[in-house]
Every structure is written in C-alpha cells, then in structure tokens.
Amino acid sequence: MRRYLKRNKWHFFLAGFICLLSALATLFLAYVMKYIMDVAISKDLKLFYRAIILSLLLIIIYVLLVYLKGIVNAVFLKKVMVMLRSDYFKALMNRNIFDNSNPSKYISVFNNDISLLEKNYLENLLLIISDLFLIVICTIGLFLTNFKLALIVVLINILSIIIPVIFSKQLSLKQEKYTKVLNELNIKFKDYLMGFELIKANNVINKIKTIFNTKEIEHENSKQKVRFEEAKINALSSLSSIGTNIITILLCIYFVITGRITIGTVVAINNLVNNITNPLNRLFVEIATVKGTRIVEQKIISFIDLHHCCNNDINYKEPINKIQLEKVSFKYSNKLILNQIDYCFKKGKKYILVGNSGCGKTTLLKLILMYFNNYEGEILYNNKNAKDIDPTSIFDQIAFINQETFIFNDTLKNNICLFQDYDSKQINEIINKTGLNQLVASLPEGLNSKIKENGANLSGGQKQKIAIARALLKQKEIIFIDEGTSNLDNLSAYEIEKIILDSKAMIISITHHLKKELLEKYDEILVLDQGKIIESGS
Structure with missing residues (x-):
C-alpha cells in the first residue's frame, strides 16, 4: 500500500498536518482548563470573562479542525481507493484469456478484501x-507543566502498556485467519448462487x-475469536488506564x-494524561489491525504487479493473409484433444469443421484464438x-460468434x-440483417432499453442474434x-449464415445447420475425428 x-x-501529509493541529488544540484545551480552574480559585471576574472568551475561541477552532480533519481524510481515502480499485480492475482486464480462475474469487477480492484494506488499513493508519x-504533543506538554511528575507518569505508562503489546500479536494472527475464512465463505456463497439451477x-x-x-459456523467462530482477543486487550488496556489515572491523581494531590x-x-x-493513556491503549489495537x-x-x-502491464509480445498490425498450423497437439487434463494437426487457412476462404462431439473442433x-498457449x-x-x-492485436482482426453469449447489464x-x-x-442495417428489429420494436425505449443481468429478459435466440450483430x-x-446459430430457428439460422458466408471474410465455422x-x-x-483432420475437400 506504500x-x-x-x-x-x-x-x-495534509491529513497528518491536520492531525498535528488537532493535537496542539487538545494541548491548548488542557492549558485553558488549567487557566479556568486557577481563575475560579482567584475569584477574579475580569479574568473569568477573559476565560469565557478564550474558551469559546478554542471550542470554535477545535470544532473546525475536527470538521476539516474529516473532510481531508475523506478526500485522501477516496483518491487512494479509486486508484486501488482501478489498478485491480486493470489487472483483471490484463489477464491472459486462458485464465479460467473462478470469477467469484475476484468478486470477493473486489467487494470484500479491498473494502477491508480501506477500513482496517487506511482508516486505522490515519487513526494511528x-x-x-496526540501522545507526543501531550507528553511534551506534560513535561513542560511539571517535569518530575511527568517523568513518573511516563514510567507508569511504559509499564502499563507491556501487557497489551504481548497480546497484540495474537490479535493480528486471528484477524489474518478471519480474513482467509471470510474469503472462502464468499466464494462458496457465489458458487452456490451461480449453480442454483443445478443444485435445485x-x-x-x-x-x-x-x-x-x-x-458459516467456521466464519463466525473465527470472528468470535477476534472479538474475544479484542475484549482481552481492551480489558487490560482499561485496567492500565484506570490504574494510571488513579496513581496520577494521587500523585497530583x-x-x-x-x-x-x-x-x-x-x-x-489529568487532562493531558488522559490524552496520552487513551490513545496509547487504542494504538496497539490499531497497529494490530493494520498488521492483520x-x-x-x-x-x-x-x-496487480503480476498483471500490471501488457507483455512484451509483438503488437501485430499486418492484415492476416493465412493461419498455418504445423503439427499442433493439445492435451487437457492429460487427455489428448488435438493430435498433430497440419493445415493452412487462407484469406477470404470459407471453412467448415464437422465431426462428432468431443473430436476437438x-x-x-x-x-x-490464443485462448490456450500450452500446446505443442x-x-x-x-x-x-x-x-x-x-x-489483443489478433483480437482486433477477428470476430468470434460463440454458442454462449454474454450479455451486459x-x-x-x-x-x-x-x-x-x-x-x-450502420447499426440499424445490422439490426435488420440479424432480425433484431422485432426485439428493438418490442422494447419500451428501443435500442436504449436496459437489458437485465446476463440477458435475463431475453431468449436464447435473441442473445445469439446480438452475438451475430456484434460480429x-x-x-x-x-x-x-x-x-x-444453434439457438435460432432453421429459417433465421439459414438467412444469417447465408449473409455471413456471402461476405469477403475468412470464415471458420462449426455448425449443425448442414x-x-x-x-x-x-x-x-474439414472432417475431424479423435483430434485429427481425417478428410478435407469441397
């Protein structure tokens, strides 16, 4: 995060400077309290009126600083989070296309882990x-008030914070375990939602x-352990805080x-000591949370670093005139899918791949299309x-119409x-060619109508027509x-395939419309069988 x-x-730095000003305002508040009490004992009304004015001015300054601190912190957090989420999203988009990791893992990181960094790292860093x-400024103020008393109080505080320090490491470990369990729970939840139809x-x-x-029980047990550890540290911190305050008051008396x-x-x-001991007690929990x-x-x-930038491969801009396969073999889970394929696809030609299901088409x-690169x-x-x-430079020259069409929300x-x-x-011409004009006419806002997530309000055929229109x-x-065109009726499939085949493009097609x-x-x-081209011709 550095x-x-x-x-x-x-x-x-501005957020830190505002924190410094707030700490100085707290110090001056302690001195104003001293002044007010001494005025009360002196019974001098002129000094009393002066104390009222001084108190009001300090209150106004303090409130403004608190407000300004909130504004500056909010701006800082916004800027960091925009950069972090943008970098993470860019890294996701820079992944290789053959990265088939579970999407729920990335969703969990985006929704939970990054938010956890904001709350537990960045917000706690500002608190630290x-x-x-506050500790440094009030300690300096304490020494300036009475050096001997300050020395005794500081020694007492040092002794009182040893125990919380010992337990802060355990809190960090338990928070790390909780984060891991939460991530696993989110992945399970996403999987079961996506697989609901299959489960049912x-x-x-x-x-x-x-x-x-x-x-879920494992998740809650992990969270409970964190809370128990926090309760232990808070109890010990409270004990040391109360003990320090009592000893300080007795010494002052x-x-x-x-x-x-x-x-x-x-x-x-007493005011300064409270503004030293309380932040000290919070500090260990805050530091442990950041470490967690x-x-x-x-x-x-x-x-982000792994996918920070594109690779050093050639950005290929030349028009593709031919695609040559030389002794291409491919295994998936140790099963041979393609076996020694030799073939050349040429510009402007039309090719159809046929064969039984699972033959490698x-x-x-x-x-x-470079979905995989671990072939021979x-x-x-x-x-x-x-x-x-x-x-990406190859994708610029190729259109791919897939059986499964993803629809954006x-x-x-x-x-x-x-x-x-x-x-x-041009858009309207393609809409008419692909038969999407009926869909456009049926929607309340035509082309500007919102489509539900993954095309929940569309039929399979309508989704496929969108894929064809894209290409x-x-x-x-x-x-x-x-x-x-597998989800289209025979007539629509015939008309659309005819339009595609009448183009000047190189076509490589897998279709059941023969x-x-x-x-x-x-x-x-091209006839494929058991991963080989066994026959080719017109």
Missing part, C-alpha cells in the same frame, strides 16, 4: 497518526445447506498538599509464431456495439463461428 501513499503523498501526534434440479439442496452452514502545584495544574495534568491486513494486502498487490478454434507445435499468423504475438445498443461508437445507419458490425476480415445450399458456399469441409 505506493498508493506515495502517489497521494500531499493529501497524506492522529494518536501518535439435482435435489442436493440439503447437502449444500449443510456445507454452507458448516462454513500529594504535589498540591506539598505546595508544588495548583489545582488548575492538577486539572491540566498483511496477507490481504500482499495478495492484492501481487496480483471448438478446441481448435480456441487455440487459433506451431500456430503461425503470416509465418509469425502466435506465441510471440500480443493476443446495460442498454441493448451497448450490448450490440460493445461500448464502441458506430454510425446509427457483423465489426466488419472483420476473419470470422470464427462456434455453433453461433443444408446443401450453405455447404456449397464453403471452400473446404
């Missing part, structure tokens, strides 16, 4: 700075409830009896090895255009289709 403190150093300034259909609800309840200090000085010393975020901080920062498309052999784009090319227009700007005439709108020279009129439009039909 990098974010450095990047916001002026706001951080505030308490440190297979009647394993009771089993899932049992697993979740066990995890002794110094008053012996004529070394006034009653006003007793009030000031170490694992979370390391996890987030390591992830989809895997072949995904390898060409070579995939060449214009004789340039795919492993040496930045995948956004407008229909943004779902079609994928947040890019296109001419409205056609891009006007790419290469189009990959993986059962891209009408003679469409097959005649393909230049090559």
